Amino acid sequence: MRKSAELRKAEIVATVLEMADRIGPDRVTTAAVAQQIGVTQAALFRHFPSKAELWAAVAEQVTDTLATAWRTALEDVSDPLERVRALVAAQLALIARTPAIPMLLFSRELTIENDLLRGAFQERLGAFHEMLAADLAAAQTQGRIPADLAPRDVAYLLSSLVQGAAIRWALGARKTSMEETGLALLDVQLRLLQRQEGSRRDA
Amino acid sequence: MRKSAELRKAEIVATVLEMADRIGPDRVTTAAVAQQIGVTQAALFRHFPSKAELWAAVAEQVTDTLATAWRTALEDVSDPLERVRALVAAQLALIARTPAIPMLLFSRELTIENDLLRGAFQERLGAFHEMLAADLAAAQTQGRIPADLAPRDVAYLLSSLVQGAAIRWALGARKTSMEETGLALLDVQLRLLQRQEGSRRDA
DNA sequence: TCATTTAGTTAGTGATCACTTACTTACTAG
DNA sequence: CTAGTAAGTAAGTGATCACTAACTAAATGA
Numbered sequence: 001m002r003k004s005a006e007l008r009k010a011e012i013v014a015t016v017l018e019m020a021d022r023i024g025p026d027r028v029t030t031a032a033v034a035q036q037i038g039v040t041q042a043a044l045f046r047h048f049p050s051k052a053e054l055w056a057a058v059a060e061q062v063t064d065t066l067a068t069a070w071r072t073a074l075e076d077v078s079d080p081l082e083r084v085r086a087l088v089a090a091q092l093a094l095i096a097r098t099p100a101i102p103m104l105l106f107s108r109e110l111t112i113e114n115d116l117l118r119g120a121f122q123e124r125l126g127a128f129h130e131m132l133a134a135d136l137a138a139a140q141t142q143g144r145i146p147a148d149l150a151p152r153d154v155a156y157l158l159s160s161l162v163q164g165a166a167i168r169w170a171l172g173a174r175k176t177s178m179e180e181t182g183l184a185l186l187d188v189q190l191r192l193l194q195r196q197e198g199s200r201r202d203a
Numbered sequence: 204m205r206k207s208a209e210l211r212k213a214e215i216v217a218t219v220l221e222m223a224d225r226i227g228p229d230r231v232t233t234a235a236v237a238q239q240i241g242v243t244q245a246a247l248f249r250h251f252p253s254k255a256e257l258w259a260a261v262a263e264q265v266t267d268t269l270a271t272a273w274r275t276a277l278e279d280v281s282d283p284l285e286r287v288r289a290l291v292a293a294q295l296a297l298i299a300r301t302p303a304i305p306m307l308l309f310s311r312e313l314t315i316e317n318d319l320l321r322g323a324f325q326e327r328l329g330a331f332h333e334m335l336a337a338d339l340a341a342a343q344t345q346g347r348i349p350a351d352l353a354p355r356d357v358a359y360l361l362s363s364l365v366q367g368a369a370i371r372w373a374l375g376a377r378k379t380s381m382e383e384t385g386l387a388l389l390d391v392q393l394r395l396l397q398r399q400e401g402s403r404r405d406a
Numbered sequence: 407t408c409a410t411t412t413a414g415t416t417a418g419t420g421a422t423c424a425c426t427t428a429c430t431t432a433c434t435a436g
Numbered sequence: 437c438t439a440g441t442a443a444g445t446a447a448g449t450g451a452t453c454a455c456t457a458a459c460t461a462a463a464t465g466a
Contacts, residue, residue: 106309160367
């Protein structure tokens with residue numbers, strides 16, 4: 001049953017993330033993680049010098065996953081509004097698959113104990129916002145959405161849409177489908193953005 | 204320095220809420236609360252049989268404050284869209300004044316330990332959503348916003364706006380003014396909602 | 407084959423948590 | 437004035453936390 005350090009580290013990180021989903025980030029104790037893996041609690045400290053460094057590894061994996069998901073979503077999509085849609089859809093899908101992500105944003109580990117982690121997550125959210133804003137600006141130059149809108153404002157509205165959907169999903173004990181409801185709202189918002197000038201042209 | 208039970212209970216609840224703002228909900232220990240008040244830790248258990256019941260009292264005060272703020276905001280406002288604006292503005296102002304509220308939504312106490320609290324908050328958010336939806340429906344019958352929009356969908360967009368603003372504010376270490384940026388976004392969204400048919404009529 | 411490396415264990419540490427018990431002191435009604 | 441009540445204290449409890457020291461056994465390379 002003995003694994004290489006590399007494999008074991010990955011297993012520990014994955015387990016922490018899974019347990020953060022299931023029981024909440026602040027409930028993930030070293031003892032609980034070790035028990036789930038099937039090693040003693042002390043074994044974790046062979047691989048990570050402290051729990052904070054373990055969380056840092058988790059955060060790094062999450063931010064990597066986010067970056068990868070965005071890149072994949074944008075592959076071979078050139079139309080600006082389709083790119084916006086793909087980005088939001090990817091974010092919704094990722095949160096649905098890894099519900100710990102929004103919980104991590106407000107966990108004790110991130111918000112209080114570890115300024116570095118908070119900074120890393122904030123930077124990722126900022127990157128998401130900037131990607132949205134860039135494509136929205138492109139859509140604007142194509143005359144697809146009104147010219148007097150600030151792309152960054154619209155990008156904020158769209159990221160808020162994702163965050164709101166995640167909050168309602170979390171509070172509702174995950175009964176509804178976050179992806180479906182989120183995508184439905186995205187369509188409403190995108191129609192609102194497009195229709196004004198589009199309908200003028202059509203009419 | 205001895206206070207009546209009523210006064211002391213109120214003082215404890217207020218202190219918990221203040222400390223939840225300052226150090227995070229999960230960091231609020233009975234010892235820390237007692238120390239800030241200036242009594243022994245055991246004294247808290249004279250007034251609340253358990254920490255869970257203490258949190259329940261805090262939640263009740265918060266939901267009461269929410270309800271009051273909404274009622275006050277709607278007083279003497281009859282125009283549907285102005286009511287929507289007043290509601291969202293009131294919510295932004297309240298969160299800015301009591302930043303623990305969004306943190307509570309994701310705290311361990313609420314999301315894991317205490318199903319009752321989670322239910323209470325979910326119900327309040329639902330009430331907010333329904334109030335928005337009702338006024339949006341009224342605006343729809345007045346022809347102020349497009350008829351083919353589901354009022355509940357638009358209400359979700361608006362509550363998400365508030366939640367997104369709160370998240371960015373919390374993660375950004377509260378450097379920006381949440382009320383200002385939130386209200387600016389609200390204006391953008393409201394213009395998006397109105398302009399479509401308004402501009403058609405004008406044009 | 408055997409020495410070295412390394413993943414893992416056993417059995418603790420002190421700190422901190424919510425909560426309890428037994429006692430004490432301040433207020434108040436009769 | 438005094439007896440009862442209610443607020444508060446001192447000093448614990450056991451549980452749980454992250455983390456450590458000393459030891460063991462499995463893999464590996466010469």
